[in-house]
Amino acid sequence: MTFLERLQDEIMLGDGAIGTLLYARGISGSIEDANRHEKEMVISAHKEYIAAGAQVIQSNTYAANALKLDNYGLAKQVTTINAEGVRLAKQAAIGEDVFVAGTIGGIRDGRASHFSNDEVKTTTETQAEALLSEHPDAILLETYYDLHELVQALRIIKRLSPHIPVISNISLGDVGVLHGGIPINDALLRLANEGADVVGINCRMGPAQTIASLEEVSLPEGVFLSAYPNASLPGIQDGRLVYQSNPEYFKSQASAFREQGVHLLGGCCGTTPDHIRSFREKLQHLSPLRKPRAKVSAAWQQQAADIGETIDLHKKESSMIVELDPPKSLTKMDKFLQGAEALHDAGADAVTLADNSLATSRIDNLAAATLMKQQTGAHPLLHIACRDRNLIGMQSHLLGLHALGIRDVLAITGDPTKVGDFPGATSVYDFTSFDLIRLIKTMNEGFSHSGRPLGLETQFKVGAAFNPNVSSMDKAAKRLEKKIVAGADFIMTQPIYDIETMERVKEATAHLDIPIYIGLMPLINGRNAEFLHNEVPGIHLTDEVRQRMSACGKDVQKGEEEGMAIARDLQAAALDLFGRIYLITPFLRFHITAALTNEAKAHSSQRSSV
Structure with missing residues (x-):
């Protein structure tokens, strides 16, 4: 059964953040370069997610494009790092009922970029060619803040390989909207019309805000919805972003993702095999649901107090x-x-x-x-x-x-x-x-x-x-x-x-x-x-x-x-x-x-x- 056929009748589980595991094992610098020098460690990370229940694993190639690899002097290693990323994921999946997605991450990050559109286009095309040379089961486009960039990447994939399934995940600026105020449903419909097979949200938000954003979404038949939330909103510790360790909370939110019509569910920043295992424990044997129409919900604002407060009436007793x-x-x-x-x-x-x-x-x-x-x-x-x-x-x-x-x-x-x-x-x-x-x-x-x-x-x-x-x-x-x-x-x-x-x-x-x-x-x-x-x-x-x-x-x-x-x-x-x-x-x-x-x-x- 093909990847898209499986999505018809079951909620498939993606993996979580491979970077989180590799960082924990001492990898620094370019996480993607581990595909060349720490192959067994990368394979082991993939296997941990498979053991936790992941049915779709992604190659360790999120930032393996020339513009980002150039920060580490690795711009000439794009083809090697990407091809090896798919090979390692496939090796981890041998003997398992698991699909491998070749991953391409967005380049622009929500602010003005000094990269020209031609540079972004050429860079994306080079990475896509390297991934496709190893024949992954699907391509995952993730963490795109710029809808134009994501549409451009989607068109590149469909031109290079018209029949490969493409998962297109956008990252939001606020609950229910992209940067520039584009409503999430409008963006996902645009991606579906451009030929994306699976559309959805990843990164930036934890489960609650992701679910709230999905309430705005209603998709046509034949287009599947995906969600890859972060573990939580990030905090900062010793100069690094850190996330809550909350697998049980993920388990409690799993049904809400199903109710919103999600067919492909994984995790992004801060998530681990334990988070995916929690999703599996709640959702295994359950079929996906399809919403009859979009729910109209006021943008669910969140303003939880974070740090700091004060005043100077201290001489008063109360x-x-x-x-x-x-x-x-x-x-x-x-x-x-x-x-x-x-x-x-x-x-x-x-x-x-x-x-x-x-x-x-x-x-x-x-x-x-x-x-x-x-x-x-x-x-x-x-x-x-x-x-x-x-x-x-x-x-x-x-x-x-x-x-x-x-x-x-x-x-x-x-x-x-x-x-x-x-x-x-x-x-x-x-x-x-x-x-x-x-x-x-x-x-x-x-x-x-x-x-x-x-x-x-x-x-x-x-x-x-x-x-x-x-x-x-x-x-x-x-x-x-x-x-x-x-x-x-x-x-x-x-x-x-x-x-x-x-x-x-x-x-x-x-x-x-x-x-x-x-x-x-x-x-x-x-x-x-x-x-x-x-x-x-x-x-x-x-x-x-x-x-x-x-x-x-x-x-x-x-x-x-x-x-x-x-x-x-x-x-x-x-x-x-x-x-x-x-x-x-x-x-x-x-x-x-x-x-x-x-x-x-x-x-x-x-x-x-x-």
């Missing part, structure tokens, strides 16, 4: 900071200001604004804070990420904040750009959050980073972020101590979802004479809870909380009420233990955090009167 992120759309600015006013009226001591959290472009938080301050009287507390500004821009930004009368800031590292809606953008990271805290303190002494007098001492109060959702609270507390030594005036934590963790934070920080704001983010439904737990680095929900939210099903009102109930209990405990909380507004639903703010104020009044 205080509250509430986060309200600037909107992505100009049309939502009135709602943002309405929310800021509601939070101010509810008694929030400060409204904190993230700095393009999750590396997603929003209205500039300085502009939003200035309007908020002018029109509502709310006290702004701005997050400042190291990601987006070099040293020159950062100091200029801080001077501008001070000139506008904004004094409270939170110094954070910032999510890597690969997380966001411009994944090809460059992360600056001229310095760390520790360095940023020190820079702000130097400016408070009246000097620039270079030692030049500023003519005036700035008066910033600077906060630092703290993630208590870690295996070693002692190590986290040691890191926190270093931020205090650097000059942090207060601390804001990542969201916490259990009282036990709060108590551990209290114990670990008892020796620190610094205000600590406990982060709380109300949940709105089970899907939101699972996304935060499994895909957002630095956030952990207890089994009890996840079960409570899951029990609400799709009842919007019930989900919101249960999320409020959970947050209310956590808030009371946080106020009793620390006297300060940091509420994070979910999806601009400020009525939730305004109500909690009112309750917190009443709770604090009762405590002070006792």
Whole structure:
């Protein structure tokens, strides 16, 4: 039975990230060059995925094109590396009921490219010829941010080998849309009309956002849908992107992929054989489903709080900071200001604004804070990420904040750009959050980073972020101590979802004479809870909380009420233990955090009167 015939009646499993396995085994530099020098290691990686249940494995040739290999001085090895990649995959598949796809990855990454269209076209054609010379069962085109480039690659394959099945996977800029605002369904239909046999999504997003995007998709008969999600949104550790290890979560999401009509399901960045094995355990013996029509769903926005929050009302015995992120759309600015006013009226001591959290472009938080301050009287507390500004821009930004009368800031590292809606953008990271805290303190002494007098001492109060959702609270507390030594005036934590963790934070920080704001983010439904737990680095929900939210099903009102109930209990405990909380507004639903703010104020009044 051919590859396409198999897709008719069963959900076939692809493999996961071969680069993840090879990196773990010590391969550095060009992963694809392992096809020449570490053949047994590459074969072993393929076999691990086959053993886990993969029925379609891809050659280790994702970036084996002349333009990318040239970074390693390997541009002349394109033919060898690609041909060997297919041969090694075929060798691993001997005796197995497995298909081999020759893989070509996109060259443009979502930003302006200095490569001409002719260069990209020639490079793709050379790689395709090398792969096809070894007669793979299919060609996989993956991680294309540029629809034009993907269509061009598809045409090249169909011209060189008209009958070979082609899988064409696009990567999205945001949920449901490509860069440039092209709806996902329009893009996939275009690819189907160009002759792609399988169309779908890979990379950039974890399961939840991938599934949400697939809700927009409805394909004609004879065209199959594929999905290769990342393990999660990436975090950054020791300068490298890292992903959540969450095979059980993948298993829980498998049915949702089936419900969206997926026929070919694998994994991308951060996924391992364990993730594929989880898909197999859930989907084996199940046939694919076909949606009768596209579901129309509002673009499922996600703004999980990531790192950082603060303010400077530390001399008060009890205080509250509430986060309200600037909107992505100009049309939502009135709602943002309405929310800021509601939070101010509810008694929030400060409204904190993230700095393009999750590396997603929003209205500039300085502009939003200035309007908020002018029109509502709310006290702004701005997050400042190291990601987006070099040293020159950062100091200029801080001077501008001070000139506008904004004094409270939170110094954070910032999510890597690969997380966001411009994944090809460059992360600056001229310095760390520790360095940023020190820079702000130097400016408070009246000097620039270079030692030049500023003519005036700035008066910033600077906060630092703290993630208590870690295996070693002692190590986290040691890191926190270093931020205090650097000059942090207060601390804001990542969201916490259990009282036990709060108590551990209290114990670990008892020796620190610094205000600590406990982060709380109300949940709105089970899907939101699972996304935060499994895909957002630095956030952990207890089994009890996840079960409570899951029990609400799709009842919007019930989900919101249960999320409020959970947050209310956590808030009371946080106020009793620390006297300060940091509420994070979910999806601009400020009525939730305004109500909690009112309750917190009443709770604090009762405590002070006792």
